[in-house]
Amino acid sequence: MEPTDLRIALFSGNYNYVRDGANQALNRLVGYLLKRGAKVRIYSPVVDSPAFPATGEMVDVPSFSIPTRKEYRVPSRFEGRPREDLEAFAPNVIHVASPDIVAHRAVTWARAHGVPVVASVHTRFETYMQYYRLQWLEPVIRAILRRFYHRCDAIVAPAESTAAILRAQRMARDISLWTRGVDRDQFNPERRSMEWRRARGIGDDDLLIVFLGRVVMEKGLDIFAAAMGELGRRGVEHKVLVIGEGPARTAFARDLPDAIFTGQLTGDDLAQAVASGDVLLNPSVTEAFGNVTLEAMACGLPVVAASASGTTNLVRHGETGMLVPPKDVAAYADALEAYARDPELRARHGAAGLDYARTMDWDRINDAVLQVYLRVVGKRKRS
Structure with a gap:
């Protein structure tokens, strides 16, 4: 046949x-x-x-x-x-x-x-x-x-x-x-723009943590917000970029009052926003695959993610990012703090993730x- x-x-x-x-x-x-x-x-x-x-x-x-x-x-x-x-x-x-x-x-x-x-x-x-x-x-x-x-x-x-x-x-x-x-013509590190960051008040040396996806509760919004709060209590300087839209946006914005919300982006605008970040945080446990994780990896970002179905086949712990027990807020903060303190580690894991994305x-x-x-x-x- x-x-x-x-x-x-x-x-x-x-x-x-x-x-x-x-x-x-x-x-x-x-x-x-x-x-x-x-x-x-x-x-x-x-x-x-x-x-x-x-x-x-x-x-x-x-x-x-x-x-x-x-x-x-x-x-x-x-x-x-x-x-x-x-x-x-x-x-x-x-x-x-x-x-x-x-x-x-x-x-x-x-x-x-x-x-x-x-x-x-x-x-x-x-x-x-x-x-x-x-x-x-x-x-x-x-x-x-x-x-x-x-x-x-x-x-x-x-x-x-x-x-x-x-x-x-x-x-x-x-x-x-x-x-x-993943569409590597769309998602790639060359999309990164320091001008895009500066226009939104993000400094060249600021650690920009990205949320990417539908803004709905099942994406682990509560864990994301709690991890940001923990970083703040530790005195780890960072900024948050939320790329996406959804019915939980109002509540999420209330929990992240200093975050930058782009709303839903598509095409080159989406790729530029993702590539202009420094690390993706994906605490969702509902993923069967995790498309957003792969898109971030194609842009050269390391990924901190829940150790759950789908993501565990993309993120190699200690190589392309860090896997964390799904509801362990302190562990999420530990992983993000490690990237904040060590830009070379961030770059190394991002490059390894990019190599993997090129095979897809x-x-x-x-x-x-x-x-x-x-x-x-x-x-x-x-x-």
Whole structure:
């Protein structure tokens, strides 16, 4: 079987209406599949003002917004146009990118029609509960996810550490890796600008600690703010740059009154801001991969991060950055203080991270998913 024989139906709860690492990876994947001659149809909510243009042909799936997170939408209905279009498209493989209502229905359709299903894991949904005081729901979420993934033919995970957790949780047996690449034309150390820093009151010798990503509680905002407070108590001079936007911005700004908030940046503006920092702090434990970590490494920044799934496959402790027990505020402060006191250590770890980022080629990475499609389709034909 050749790539040109594939007809792929991709179901995604968020393909392009909010900009994050997961849906940008999906768009890159679709671009690669189309380049290889595969036919792809995307089933996802469509909005009037998406965050960026979609790659490929989309079919609108009815959806509703989450009351507490209005920027996100939940696909709600498979029957009607989505199902009719799917049956007319006649896919020979279905890819589900989020375990929502419509994805469950799509898996049911696929099983009834003998079509194999590949699921991709982009985040650890069950870990979100701790940030909203709903820890008691974690076993329920895991049970729902286990049932969902057991009905799929294969899973692709973005990091070996994430795959190991999925195996330990008995989510699936057939798990392959679909890591993430980085656009090195966009993210690179040459983007660093001392003029950009000075225009924002950041001195050439100031240690600029960067937060990069959606400003939401599940990114570990409380730990980030607490670590900054600890640095202040120790008398470690530093400044904070928050790159991103989200519903928790007001609270985060209250906890970091002296921080510089850029809001959401894209393209060259984003790359320049990241490269103009000195160290990335990423305390999130919800990452399945950590795209922002790789982007910072591509800019030559060392990374201080939670020792959690996804990040542990990017950050080599004592080589490209420092890994810290997830909620150990003092340990985060220790790592940041070490970089503040030793610019040579900062430069050495940043250079090692840059070397690693140079190995992350998007086409090679996306080909791994293509090979999974071909394998499951071939296996289903032989059975």
